[in-house]
Amino acid sequence: MKVGFIGLGNMGQPMARNLRAAGHELSVYNRSRDKAEPLRQQGARVADSPADAARGAEVVFTMLSDDPAVEGVVFGESGLLAGLEQGALHVSGSTISVGLSDRLAEAHAKAGQRYVSAPVFGRPEAAEAKQLWVVAAGPQADVARCRPLLEALGRGLSVLGEKASEANVVKLTGNFLIASMMEALGExxxxxxxxxxxxxxxxELFQSVFARSPIFERYAVLIAGARYDPAGFKLRLGLKDVRLALEAAGAAEVPMPLASLLQDHFLGGVARGMGERDWSALGALAAERAGLDEK
Known part of the structure; x- marks a missing residue:
């Protein structure tokens, strides 16, 4: 399949490599062109713009950090929307707001294009090992069309309804659960x-008695060892995700007091200059509140 891939950061790089390893013809774009070089060496074409990456592609993935980054590559004269052919499919793997996901679905439909939201659960090492869990939503035929690509990225796939933004609600809810878990572990x-x-x-006790989830255990290991650098997922992005979860909760009139507490703790971490550390540095903040030095 002819695939475009936009966004070659900690997550996008291994995901694009896995698609290439699965035999798909790949065109890649990243704002920092040097990050595309390893994929060029594996036979991928390096595009000059998001529109260039989309031209001729049957499916284009975006894997970017936040709403502004996605808006920046989708809209505009050299954006994905301008280069994607009618009937071609945009798969958004990014953790973005419900509102932007709805806006993308509307914009692609207006242009005669297709759109599926497919955010993923997992850190960069999981992406490298094809152990991501993908959550997809959108028109049934479109999800079926990109399913082989989604299955090439991870260990499992959950397919939701035909409204693409349902996947974003689930991803934000899942990240809220992870953030809550890390706060509890830190304390x-x-x-x-x-x-x-x-x-x-x-x-050791936690691993013997409580650990049943690889996600739970992984963050316990990071917090126990104060291993917050380098970041697999940055604390400032954790703040962004909890804020988006609260935004979705407000729209649905769902009180989430713990999410509000987490937002304050994440914000405190950013204010202390910890925004680029791993989001499990909630453990460092809990230790600091207890009067402990980082260990």
């Missing part, structure tokens, strides 16, 4: 550590 490690218990000891 648990801070309490046990301040009580004289070594993090490694409590981590």
């Amino acid at each position: 648990a490690f801070a309490l046990t550590r301040k009580s004289g218990i070594e993090p490694a000891v409590f981590l």
Whole structure:
């Protein structure tokens, strides 16, 4: 299949490599062109603009950090929307707002193009190992069309309804759960550590008694070892996702007091200059509130 891929960051780079390894013809674009070089060496064509990456492609993926980044590559004279052919499909893997997802669906429909939202759960190492979990929503025929590509990216695929933004609601809800888990882990490690218990000891107990999820266990390991650099997913992006979850909750009239608390904690981390650290640095903030030095 002829595939365009826009956004070659920590997540996009391994995802694009896996699509190329699966035998798909790939055109790639990244604002920093040097990030496209490894894929060029694997036979991908390096495009000069988002529109160029979309030209001739049957499906174009975007994997970008936030709403402004997606808007920047989709709209405008050299944007994806201008280069994508009628009937071709845009698959958005980004964690974006429900409102922007609805706007993308409307813009693509108006241009005679197709749109599927397919955000993913997993860190860069999961993307590298094809262990992502993909959540897809959009018209049934469009999801079926890109399904082989989505399955080439991960270990599982959940297909929701025909409204693309349903996938964004689920992704934001999932990230809220992860953020809540990290806050709880951070507080648990801070309490046990301040009580004289070594993090490694409590981590071993956690792994033996409580850990049933690779996600839960992975973040426990990071917090126990204060391993917040380099970031797999930046704390400032965690703030963005919790804010988007609260925005969706407000629109649906759903109170989420814990999400509001998490937003304040993430904001506190950004204010302390921790925005580029991994979002599990919620554990560092919990330790700081307990009067502990980072360990």
